[in-house]
Amino acid sequence: MIASYRAELVKLGRRRVLLATALITVLFAVGGAAVVLSAAGPAAEAGPGRTPTVEALSAAGGGTATFRFAAAFAGTFLFVVFVGMTAAEFSRGTIRTSLLRQPRRVRLLAGRLAAILTFAAVTLAAAEALTWVAARALAPGNAVAVDAWASTSGLTAALADLGAVLLWVTGYAVLGTTLGVLLRSVPVALAVGIAWAGPFEHLVQDAWEPASRVFPGLLLEAFVAGGTPDVTATRALVTVALYTAVAALVGATVFARRDITT
Amino acid sequence: MTERSSAVCLDGLTKRYGTRVAVDALTVDIPGGVVAGFIGPNGAGKTTTMAMLLGLVRPSAGTATVLGEPIDRPDRYLGRVGALVEGPALWPALTGVENLRVLARLGRHDAGRIPAVLELVGLADRQGDRFAEYSLGMKQRLGIAAALLGDPALLVLDEPTNGLDPVGMTEMRELIGRIAAEGRTVLVSSHLLSELEQVADWLLIIDGGRLVYADHASRFAQRTSPQIVLGAVGHGELLRLARLVTEHGFEVGRQDGQLVVTAHGADPGSTAASLNQAAASAGIVLSELHVLRPTLESSYLNLLQGADR
Missing domain, CATH: 3.30.70.980 (YebC, transcriptional regulation domain)
Structure with a gap:
């Protein structure tokens, strides 16, 4: 697993990848902060839903709550990235090349995923810090007070927000990787991934009330948003953890047993 | 020629896909130190056999050993095996040398061998180019460089001349000759028998998944009269x-x-x-x-x- 982990880091640590990631991180931080702050309104006018309020953003954790709310918008994109990355390894035949060097299949998959999540953790920490800075600059223009942000409570909230987003990313990573392993074809996997995480879950949610407490994508959204009127963050986390464990078991079993042919 | 211990032993190795039998009870020993030409028509089962030897495909029946280890434990022998199966599949966005770095780490091979294998396959001056920008011949050569990273005792090459022009084929033949001269066992499949004839000293021929011939190349030639x-x-x-x-x-x-x-x-x-x-x-x-x-x-x-x- 360590060999697989270190090998994946070679790919992720290339200058081109780092530059592209840095650019996307800055755009996400500035854009995310701007969108979340401009969407925030007074609590008295807020309806049921996940839109942040001015009061919530003015609290100690408001600076990084902005990051957490911004991340919630990127769920479908993140899921599709993991599905596509995994399916591409099969479509291009690079999974075969990798298995010739690391025949312990589950270790190969686990090491690769761990490396991607490590990279994601570093990127998210940077994104959180940048989002805080951007939000700090934009907050006064949106009637959000920032006095409490730079405090011990603010730092504690920042760590909690980073942990929550990391768990959220891990959920999408495992679910996306499993779908990629099962489907193996990039176009098919992307079509299914986009259709499921995008329109399908949200359309069903409109027509079937329990969907918010059942579908993994909606549960991940609810968790990273700190809970919704339909489901608490804790319940969302526990349910998603269960889905993720099952997905990991299914993905690992199928990958370990299936013939690798292209 | 003195027979050395077997590099590969197949004992009734079989692969079925539903009712179709891709490889039918192959039993053969490939001696160590030879260049073994693996020949058969399209769909004869060559690639499936190689994939089973490399732990990519599970046999339906039978057993086999590679370098003395059973094929259901590829982790015990793949570190000493280099392979290029079904074409060179590497990461297109990575350069030649970056691809080799990934594989060296994955296989726990000495990354210090990368310059030597790039030199051996003639890609030292193009190592910084992205794999996607390589010609087919260069991709094949990088695939062989990847196979050589672990200083393998056995090299398995599936159609390494596929898609190459005549110059590329000659270069590939010479490359296989150089690799074999280092004392490695090479199992190479090809449709280009004239190319194979010049490098193979042992032949394994299958048709319809069944063994047709397995012995020295010189003995095979003697079966047909001038x-x-x-x-x-x-x-x-x-x-x-x-x-x-x-x-x-x-x-x-x-x-x-x-x-x-x-x-x-x-x-x-x-x-x-x-x-x-x-x-x-x-x-x-x-x-x-x-x-x-x-x-x-x-x-x-x-x-x-x-x-x-």
Whole structure:
């Protein structure tokens, strides 16, 4: 697993990848902060839903709550990235090349995923810090007070927000990787991934009330948003953890047993 | 030639996909230190056999060992095996050298070998280019460089000349020759029998998933007799020549307006000389006289057509 982990880091640590990631991180931080702050309104006018309020953003954790709310918008994109990355390894035949060097299949998959999540953790920490800075600059223009942000409570909230987003990313990573392993074809996997995480879950949610407490994508959204009127963050986390464990078991079993042919 | 211990042993190895049998109870030992040419028509089961040896595909029945280890434990031997199967599959956005770095880490190989293998395959000056920008020949060579990273005792190459131009094929042949000269066992499949003939000293031939031949390449060539081709000017002279050859006790056939005599067991040079002398004595002027020695391709085609079975 360590060999697989270190090998994946070679790919992720290339200058081109780092530059592209840095650019996307800055755009996400500035854009995310701007969108979340401009969407925030007074609590008295807020309806049921996940839109942040001015009061919530003015609290100690408001600076990084902005990051957490911004991340919630990127769920479908993140899921599709993991599905596509995994399916591409099969479509291009690079999974075969990798298995010739690391025949312990589950270790190969686990090491690769761990490396991607490590990279994601570093990127998210940077994104959180940048989002805080951007939000700090934009907050006064949106009637959000920032006095409490730079405090011990603010730092504690920042760590909690980073942990929550990391768990959220891990959920999408495992679910996306499993779908990629099962489907193996990039176009098919992307079509299914986009259709499921995008329109399908949200359309069903409109027509079937329990969907918010059942579908993994909606549960991940609810968790990273700190809970919704339909489901608490804790319940969302526990349910998603269960889905993720099952997905990991299914993905690992199928990958370990299936013939690798292209 | 002294037989060395087997590099690969197959014992009833079988792969079925539903009712279709891709590999049918193959039993064969491939000696160590040879360049073994793996031959068979499209769909004969070559790639499936190689994939089973490399732990990519599970056998339906039978067993096999690679470098003395069972194939259900590829982790025990793949570190000593280099392989290029179903074409070079590497990460297109990575450069040549970056691809090798990834694989060196993945296989816990010495990354210090990367410059040497790039030099061996002739890609040292293009190592910084992205894999996606390589020509097919360069991709094949990088695939072989990747296979050589672990300093393997056994190299498995599936159609390494696929898609290459004549220059690329010659380079690949020379490369395989250089690799074999280092004492490694090479199992190489190819449709280009003329190319294989020049590097393989051992042959494994399958058809329809079944073993047809497995032994030294030199013994395979001996299974087909050489032929002597004779020509004469004009149809009448050719008929006279045919009668003369028959009178000397040879079976004669016709091909492209010439006579073809098979030298069963006889020295083809002496036979050609005696036929030349007989023709001259009969006043027949030969327009053509040469010995057609069997090639791997002609012997293989004979074999598949059942001539030598």
